[in-house]
Amino acid sequence: MAETIFIGVAWPYANGPLHLGHIAGAYLPADIFARYHRLKGNKVLMVSGSDQHGTPITLRAEQENTSPQEIVSRYHREFLDCWQKMGISWDLFTTTGTENHARTTQDIFLKLLNEGYIYKNAVPQAYCPQCQRFLPDRYVEGTCPYCQFPQARGDQCDECGRTMNPGDLLDLRCRICGTEPRFEVSEHFFLRLSAFEDKLKSWLKDKTYWRQNVLNFTLGFLEGGLKDRAITRDIDWGVTVPQLGFNNKRIYVWFEAVIGYFSASKEWAKAHGDADGWQQFWTGDARSYYFIGKDNIPFHTLIWPAMLIGYGGLNLPYDVPANEFLTIEGKKLSTSRNWAVWVPDYLERYDPDPLRYLLSINMPETGDTDFSWREFLRRNNDELVATYGNLAHRVLTFAYRNFDGMVPSPDNIDSQGRKLLAKAQETLNDVDRLINGCHFKEGMKAAMFLAQEANRYLDDKAPWKAIKQDKQASATSTFVALSVLAALKTVLYPFLPFSSEKLHKFLGFDGSIEANGWQVQSIAAGQKLRMPEPLFRKLDDSIVDEETRRLGAGGSSESKRYL
Numbered sequence: 001m002a003e004t005i006f007i008g009v010a011w012p013y014a015n016g017p018l019h020l021g022h023i024a025g026a027y028l029p030a031d032i033f034a035r036y037h038r039l040k041g042n043k044v045l046m047v048s049g050s051d052q053h054g055t056p057i058t059l060r061a062e063q064e065n066t067s068p069q070e071i072v073s074r075y076h077r078e079f080l081d082c083w084q085k086m087g088i089s090w091d092l093f094t095t096t097g098t099e100n101h102a103r104t105t106q107d108i109f110l111k112l113l114n115e116g117y118i119y120k121n122a123v124p125q126a127y128c129p130q131c132q133r134f135l136p137d138r139y140v141e142g143t144c145p146y147c148q149f150p151q152a153r154g155d156q157c158d159e160c161g162r163t164m165n166p167g168d169l170l171d172l173r174c175r176i177c178g179t180e181p182r183f184e185v186s187e188h189f190f191l192r193l194s195a196f197e198d199k200l201k202s203w204l205k206d207k208t209y210w211r212q213n214v215l216n217f218t219l220g221f222l223e224g225g226l227k228d229r230a231i232t233r234d235i236d237w238g239v240t241v242p243q244l245g246f247n248n249k250r251i252y253v254w255f256e257a258v259i260g261y262f263s264a265s266k267e268w269a270k271a272h273g274d275a276d277g278w279q280q281f282w283t284g285d286a287r288s289y290y291f292i293g294k295d296n297i298p299f300h301t302l303i304w305p306a307m308l309i310g311y312g313g314l315n316l317p318y319d320v321p322a323n324e325f326l327t328i329e330g331k332k333l334s335t336s337r338n339w340a341v342w343v344p345d346y347l348e349r350y351d352p353d354p355l356r357y358l359l360s361i362n363m364p365e366t367g368d369t370d371f372s373w374r375e376f377l378r379r380n381n382d383e384l385v386a387t388y389g390n391l392a393h394r395v396l397t398f399a400y401r402n403f404d405g406m407v408p409s410p411d412n413i414d415s416q417g418r419k420l421l422a423k424a425q426e427t428l429n430d431v432d433r434l435i436n437g438c439h440f441k442e443g444m445k446a447a448m449f450l451a452q453e454a455n456r457y458l459d460d461k462a463p464w465k466a467i468k469q470d471k472q473a474s475a476t477s478t479f480v481a482l483s484v485l486a487a488l489k490t491v492l493y494p495f496l497p498f499s500s501e502k503l504h505k506f507l508g509f510d511g512s513i514e515a516n517g518w519q520v521q522s523i524a525a526g527q528k529l530r531m532p533e534p535l536f537r538k539l540d541d542s543i544v545d546e547e548t549r550r551l552g553a554g555g556s557s558e559s560k561r562y563l
């Protein structure tokens with residue numbers, strides 16, 4: 001029975017280029033998961049889009065003396081290019097700037113208002129006397145009252161992860177001019193989060209299968225009590241408030257961006273000629289997964305579920321496999337200090353699969369992990385090239401040259417060969433279970449272990465030596481090795497789609513890997529092989545110094561792109 005899987009992935013702010021932290025944190029695991037489920041024959045909808053309404057974007061536009069739309073369009077185009085080159089296989093990657101998104105947001109707003117989950121209140125808002133304007137949360141900076149981090153923002157502390165209101169901060173200051181803001185009364189709408197505490201607690205009861213860090217963070221947060229949160233702000237960039245007297249205010253981004261999962265599903269359905277087609281992914285047995293970084297946990301495990309409970313009739317998250325952070329060369333990634341590896345830069349110089357490999361086998365699933373160029377070089381040369389790429393290349397080249405470009409006929413596969421073939425099937429089953437449970441790092445390791453086993457088998461059998469005395473023995477071990485490659489191209493496809501597609505073609509298979517499904521595709525004697533090329537290229541030691549020099553380099557165009 002085919003399953004129905006909805007995959008929502010964090011909406012990147014369209015105010016700067018993507019970096020490796022984005023890929024490791026959310027986009028790569030989501031893509032592995034989506035590709036795997038498509039191979040399984042399940043119905044998959046994977047959506048996200050550019051978040052174009054946040055204050056990071058208006059701050060940026062003010063800095064560059066341009067319009068928010070200009071900033072958003074620039075980075076949205078760049079995102080689309082990166083996804084295509086990295087192989088992130090969206091069903092739809094849209095933006096929060098669509099008419100459809102505004103309508104969907106306003107519909108949810110009005111329903112929650114009618115149900116009494118949204119209410120109006122006059123509240124003091126930070127106002128900068130120097131800039132003569134109200135300051136949205138992110139325009140306010142101060143010391144975190146929980147962990148004393150001196151640069152906490154008005155909406156969240158990046159150090160301890162707590163969400164907050166600007167008034168909670170100590171030593172308040174305006175982020176534009178540094179002046180201490182005063183508070184002036186302004187009328188706003190609030191989401192009555194406090195009304196959902198009990199419902200969220202009982203919904204979370206059976207989420208024992210969640211990652212421990214995600215569950216603990218969520219329960220701890222809930223234990224502290226949920227505070228009602230303002231969902232409108234005194235800004236002019238965003239979704240308009242569908243109420244009279246609110247012309248100068250907009251729906252605030254944290255409330256509206258998560259609705260993007262739902263509005264994007266509607267947009268996708270409409271584009272596919274079935275306006276109600278989204279329902280299969282949001283109701284009944286469909287399971288919804290949200291791939292995000294850990295800084296986004298409360299928005300996806302508490303606030304979005306509360307909004308869904310209030311709205312009614314839509315599925316709540318089944319799992320939120322949030323990842324921890326990726327550090328760069330042992331230091332916390334910092335866009336402002338240019339301590340980051342930018343995806344467009346990476347793709348100018350290297351292929352996508354080596355990065356997908358490293359970030360899979362070193363994925364920050366249960367704790368932070370580190371990226372270093374030394375490690376990238378080592379993983380590429382000693383593992384990807386030496387273990388997998390060389391295995392594929394030497395077997396394919398040998399078979400192509402010595403057996404008339406065809407898969408040779410085996411005869412009496414011995415116990416060692418049968419054991420390896422059984423291991424291939426077992427690996428497929430193991431990786432199946434691991435990806436299904438969102439254990440991507442372990443899945444990648446299991447797949448690579450099969451490649452190691454195949455190398456050991458080949459070292460023992462040495463078909464290139466055997467061919468001189470016993471051509472049939474050489475044919476048999478070559479057949480076994482080609483069969484293992486046929487398993488590897490499927491098992492590795494969710495992780496390394498580009499090299500898997502190549503291997504699929506070199507092995508002489510027609511059609512797509514996806515059409516064959518999640519199974520070891522059997523290879524037939526006499527099947528015509530295609531002239532192979534190397535799957536990966538060995539990298540020179542010199543890249544480590546070159547790339548490390550780029551890190552944190554002042555005055556680069558990248559660092560200027562940021563605050």
Ligand SMILES: [Zn+2]
Binds near residue numbers: 148149152157160161
């Ligand atoms: Zn803090």
Ligand SMILES: [Zn+2]
Binds near residue numbers: 174178179
């Ligand atoms: Zn100011």
